[in-house]
Amino acid sequence: MKRYLLLVFLGFLFSPVAHSLSAPEELVVAFLPGQISLNPLNAFSATEAQVYTALYEGLVSYDPATLDPVPGSAASWEVSSDGRTYTFRIREEARFSNGDSVTAMDFRNSWLKFLHPDTKAEYSFLYDVIAGAKEYRTGKNPDPNSVQIRVLSEKRLQVVLEYPSSHFLKILCHHSFVPIHPSLLEEKDWNTLPRIPGNGPYQIVEIKPDTWILKKNPYYWEASKVSIETIRFLFVQDPLSVTRKFNDYEIHWVTGGMSIDKVLYRDTVIVNPMFATYYFFFSTRESPWKDARVRRALALLIPWEKVRTREIQFLPAKTLVPPLPRYPKPETLETTNREEAFALLEEAGFPRGKGLPTVVFRIPEGDENRTVAALFAAAWKEALDLDSRIHTYPYPEYLTILKEGGYTLGTVSWIGDFADPLTFLQMWTAHSNLNDAGFADEEFDSLIEKSFQQSGQERYKTLSAAESILLKKAVVLPIGHSPAINLIDLQFVEGWYPNPLDIHPFKYLKFTPFKPLPGVIQRKDVHPFLTQGF
Numbered sequence: 001m002k003r004y005l006l007l008v009f010l011g012f013l014f015s016p017v018a019h020s021l022s023a024p025e026e027l028v029v030a031f032l033p034g035q036i037s038l039n040p041l042n043a044f045s046a047t048e049a050q051v052y053t054a055l056y057e058g059l060v061s062y063d064p065a066t067l068d069p070v071p072g073s074a075a076s077w078e079v080s081s082d083g084r085t086y087t088f089r090i091r092e093e094a095r096f097s098n099g100d101s102v103t104a105m106d107f108r109n110s111w112l113k114f115l116h117p118d119t120k121a122e123y124s125f126l127y128d129v130i131a132g133a134k135e136y137r138t139g140k141n142p143d144p145n146s147v148q149i150r151v152l153s154e155k156r157l158q159v160v161l162e163y164p165s166s167h168f169l170k171i172l173c174h175h176s177f178v179p180i181h182p183s184l185l186e187e188k189d190w191n192t193l194p195r196i197p198g199n200g201p202y203q204i205v206e207i208k209p210d211t212w213i214l215k216k217n218p219y220y221w222e223a224s225k226v227s228i229e230t231i232r233f234l235f236v237q238d239p240l241s242v243t244r245k246f247n248d249y250e251i252h253w254v255t256g257g258m259s260i261d262k263v264l265y266r267d268t269v270i271v272n273p274m275f276a277t278y279y280f281f282f283s284t285r286e287s288p289w290k291d292a293r294v295r296r297a298l299a300l301l302i303p304w305e306k307v308r309t310r311e312i313q314f315l316p317a318k319t320l321v322p323p324l325p326r327y328p329k330p331e332t333l334e335t336t337n338r339e340e341a342f343a344l345l346e347e348a349g350f351p352r353g354k355g356l357p358t359v360v361f362r363i364p365e366g367d368e369n370r371t372v373a374a375l376f377a378a379a380w381k382e383a384l385d386l387d388s389r390i391h392t393y394p395y396p397e398y399l400t401i402l403k404e405g406g407y408t409l410g411t412v413s414w415i416g417d418f419a420d421p422l423t424f425l426q427m428w429t430a431h432s433n434l435n436d437a438g439f440a441d442e443e444f445d446s447l448i449e450k451s452f453q454q455s456g457q458e459r460y461k462t463l464s465a466a467e468s469i470l471l472k473k474a475v476v477l478p479i480g481h482s483p484a485i486n487l488i489d490l491q492f493v494e495g496w497y498p499n500p501l502d503i504h505p506f507k508y509l510k511f512t513p514f515k516p517l518p519g520v521i522q523r524k525d526v527h528p529f530l531t532q533g534f
Helices: 003-011 016-021 045-054 104-115 124-129 133-139 168-172 239-247 292-300 338-348 367-384 395-402 422-428 442-451 456-472
Strands: 028-033 060-062 069-071 074-079 085-092 151-153 156-160 201-206 211-216 232-236 270-273 276-284 359-364 388-393 410-415 476-480 483-488
Touching: 045 201, 069 074, 069 168, 069 338, 085 104, 104 124, 104 133, 104 151, 104 156, 124 133, 124 292, 124 422, 133 483, 211 270, 292 338, 338 367, 338 395, 359 367, 359 442, 367 388, 367 410, 388 395, 422 442, 422 456, 442 456
Parallel strands: 028 232, 359 388, 359 410
Antiparallel strands: 060 069, 074 085, 085 156, 151 156, 201 211, 211 232, 270 483, 276 410, 276 476
């Protein structure tokens, strides 16, 4: 029987069908549909972060395996002895996809555009590490020259920090620090433009509602090392169809929305711990939910032993920041305590919950979200006779709906933007554009600012104390730490490495050369994708 199968396989290998199915000419990647902005100014989703690794590049970029900062548009940099001043030398050969040179002024103008209060860029708070940036983006100082981003020459950019910050280069990997072509700085809707010059390894040549086609950028400074000529992005909300096409080698990488039980080759399911947390949060903009006593009381009535289980989350979580070496555990809220809950409600003027308004949940569609919300609602109904309304929304619309207000609790799965606790904490500061909860706490903000002046274990202790405030005051209710799940055959795609941010820069991806089995004659026009599984 085995001999027969081998003969059948060899017959297929040398057949006209196999001849027509030669090595892939393009990399096909499947994403879940979502609102994807081509403008980095207002991008905030994980899908956008991945797509941008093809289209844009900052002064530094991610090492594909370690996520450490490596030279990008900047060939090198110098740091002053006090650790506050960074001087970057931008590559002479750095260019946009239309051939225009990338200059220090492009970076300065782009960064100031990110910071301008009218832009309302979601990630503008990341710039607060730069001297003068916070005052400018919050409108306290309208003078752009007060921000310490200096052009020394066409290819030399100098940045002065508020305090020495050991994590600065990690932050610069984020897509909020890429240069925007001068012709695009005042454009409002990039998705309607015929061409969008970027400085990344690829450029977009065609956009349809469910398909994007990218070609290699010939002007990219390291174009000779970009192996794959064409990338096709598919945006599909059909797990069965996506998985079938992956099994049939029509899709090479699936980033989400797959049917794991239908995958034919189990070693193509790549699961790894991710720097991510799934949590619910209270909107603190209106009474009575702005009162920490009310929020904490409701949190103390939740049956956490039922919520934080493997049936609901693969990795149940009690903290917002995922486990990190040497990061101290913050004070958490882990158990039900009716006595304390009733005392807090009495103190806040709502004895046994009397007078509390109906709790309004806004959650994305999905069984997991509905299960957690239902557990919360049932616990509050039983303990306080408190009513709840649970509203669900399609995910592509959900993140926009969160910003509209008018709800009590929402939920988010947050993936860290760089491997540091700050990426989970700074977004909760009072002037952050990502602070959908509207949370404002002077002690919390002062701890975050204090951490900018620290390093090492001292800094971690300060950030842990800030996280304790979010958890004790029940602004954030952690549910689980999410794993990254991808479908990709690493035998035949090189340069893709599991990592905690689930970011995989496209410039490093390549198809592996065909490696024939011993005793099998190599056909140069047949790719190993055709032979897997035999």
